[in-house]
Amino acid sequence: MQRRSPLGEFLMARRAQLGPDDVGLPRYGDRRRVPGLRREELAMLAGVSAGYYTRLEQGQSLNASAEILDAIATALRLTTAEREHLHVLSAAASHRPGPETPRTEHASADLRTLLAAMSDVPALVLGRRNDVLAWNRAGHALLAGHLDPASPDDPDTRPNMSRLVFLDAHTRALYRDWPAKARAVVGNLRILTARNPGDARLAELVGELAIHSAAFARMWSEHTVDPCGRDVYDLAHPVVGDLTLTQQTLHVPQEPHQSLVTFTAEPGSPSVTALTVLRQACGIGRGDPGA
Numbered sequence: 001m002q003r004r005s006p007l008g009e010f011l012m013a014r015r016a017q018l019g020p021d022d023v024g025l026p027r028y029g030d031r032r033r034v035p036g037l038r039r040e041e042l043a044m045l046a047g048v049s050a051g052y053y054t055r056l057e058q059g060q061s062l063n064a065s066a067e068i069l070d071a072i073a074t075a076l077r078l079t080t081a082e083r084e085h086l087h088v089l090s091a092a093a094s095h096r097p098g099p100e101t102p103r104t105e106h107a108s109a110d111l112r113t114l115l116a117a118m119s120d121v122p123a124l125v126l127g128r129r130n131d132v133l134a135w136n137r138a139g140h141a142l143l144a145g146h147l148d149p150a151s152p153d154d155p156d157t158r159p160n161m162s163r164l165v166f167l168d169a170h171t172r173a174l175y176r177d178w179p180a181k182a183r184a185v186v187g188n189l190r191i192l193t194a195r196n197p198g199d200a201r202l203a204e205l206v207g208e209l210a211i212h213s214a215a216f217a218r219m220w221s222e223h224t225v226d227p228c229g230r231d232v233y234d235l236a237h238p239v240v241g242d243l244t245l246t247q248q249t250l251h252v253p254q255e256p257h258q259s260l261v262t263f264t265a266e267p268g269s270p271s272v273t274a275l276t277v278l279r280q281a282c283g284i285g286r287g288d289p290g291a
Contacts, residue, residue, distance in 0.1 A: 005059035006194065007089040012057055013223035014076045015042050022077070045075035062094045085194055085225045092197040102199060102257075104155050107134035111252065111260065115139075119284055121262050122245075122275070124152075128192065128257035129202050130185075132159045138275070141282045142237070142245075142263060146170045162189055162205065166213040176234040176242075179215075186219040187226025196257075228259070239281055240274040 016036035025041055037045075043053035048068060055061040056072075064072075069090055073083040105127040107115075115123055115136040122142040124135035132144075132152045140149045144159060152158045164171040165178075165185045175181040189206065196202055209216040228249035235243045245263045252258045265271035 005089075005093050006197070007086075007093045008057045008059045010086065010089055010223050011072070011076075013221070014078065014082070015039070015057075018042075018076065023075070042072070042075055046071040048072070059093065064090050079225070081191075081227050082225045085191060088191075088194045092194065102128065102196075102201075105131065105133055105258070107152075107258070108255065110254075111258075114260075118262070120275075120279070121264060123260060123262045125252075126161060126249075126259050126261055128196060128199070129205055130161045130189070130192070131155075132161060133258065137282060137284050138279055139261075139263070141239075141278055141284070142235075142275075143174070144171070145239070145282075160205065161185070162209065166209050166216050170238075174235050174237065176236050181233060182215060183219055183224060184226055184228070184231060186216065186222075187224040188228045190220075190223065190225050191227055228261075237274070237278070240278045243271040243274045244269070245271060 018037050019035075020037065020041070023037070023041075023045060025037075025045075039054050039057065040050040043050040046053065046068070048071065052061060053072070056064055066087065069086055070083070073086050076082075078086060107125040111125050112134055115125065115134055118136055119138060122136070122138040124139040124143070125133045127133045134152050135143070135149075137149070140147070144164065147159055162185050165175075165182055166172075172178050193199075193202055193206060206220070210220060211217075230249075231247045233245055233247060235245060237243055243265065245265055248262050248264070250260045250262070252260060265275055
């Protein structure tokens with residue numbers, strides 16, 4: 001049996017999440033053998049033939065136009081991010097890229113200087129697979145004080161934030177609403193794998209997480225798409241207790257596969273005090289050049 005393409009898997013998963021009532025179609029009292037809309041119903045809503053949509057979902061048609069993809073996205077009630085994801089998957093299906101071996105990633109000297117200057121703000125640099133390429137002392141103390149602070153310097157053993165969220169007990173305990181954080185990680189990882197379909201190490205990471213975490217496997221099967229941007233998390237830190245922090249992910253123009261992630265607290269809030277205590281506990285002074 002031929003395995004469905006990522007495009008087909010995404011279409012089938014999202015179709016299964018829509019029922020006739022969601023799109024204004026009559027049920028006629030029928031008993032459905034499969035969850036969600038039938039293929040012919042989705043095709044009718046998108047204005048394409050049932051045969052064409054079936055071939056697209058089964059990976060037999062690889063050259064869908066942008067207009068057809070937009071019509072299908074509208075029929076599926078996709079968000080802007082999900083619509084973009086659909087186009088990325090379609091482009092990857094058309095080109096079928098072979099395996100690639102990306103160069104070893106490193107945070108640039110400029111980024112490391114910026115991290116050190118941001119001693120008051122926990123921050124880190126993530127690579128194309130969510131590997132931690134660098135962090136400042138406050139970022140290490142906030143997220144992974146139980147790990148060697150120099151671990152991001154070794155490409156073979158550097159921490160991976162996706163792996164930490166699902167397989168590391170310390171990181172799991174850090175997030176009070178761990179399921180929300182986990183879903184965000186999976187949603188972002190979906191985007192990364194779509195944009196880098198030939199990255200074998202990224203595929204290995206997904207396989208590892210699916211094998212060792214039933215929660216990841218379940219969330220991955222839902223095909224959630226959630227780009228990193230701005231999120232607010234309640235943390236239970238083992239040193240300073242409760243914090244509410246805003247996580248912001250900023251893309252690095254010079255390194256399109258890298259991002260700068262920062263954590264800030266609402267001015268005047270108890271979380272600001274907690275961050276100050278955390279820096280003091282780690283010996284980090286204001287403006288510390290070694291941060």
